[in-house]
Amino acid sequence: MFDPDVRYRLSPRVGLRPEPFGALAYHFDTRRLVFLKSTDLVGLVNALGDHASAGAAIDAVLAPTPARRRTYVAALASLCESGVVEPALESTT
């Protein structure tokens, strides 16, 4: 279940290939192929790990309107379900 208040990252088991329309994401374990049809979404996915939460990443990268924010939250939820993004585990020191 995707939670925008949780920090996420691009899964290390996913290869992301930039394309003119956005990017292709291939999961090496599940062999799922996912089209990211927006360059903004690709930039967001790449920046997920740099922010404290997915919601913060959306706000920082896209500065979206409320409607647009909901759309990208839903898009990230789809990517989470596909395994393209996953919760970033806190590193223990």
Added chain:
Amino acid sequence: MTLTEPTHDHVDLAEDQAVAPVANPAVVADADLVDDELLVEEISIDGMCGVY
């Protein structure tokens, strides 16, 4: 028998009729295009080996 061309009603717009400003099409189009279904699409390639 003579054929007469149909008459077209000529409509004059009053000069004081204000034309509603058109919203910025780029902004409207961008808002319409931002849709979850358009942003992410998953396809399955299982069983595609050997398919020409």
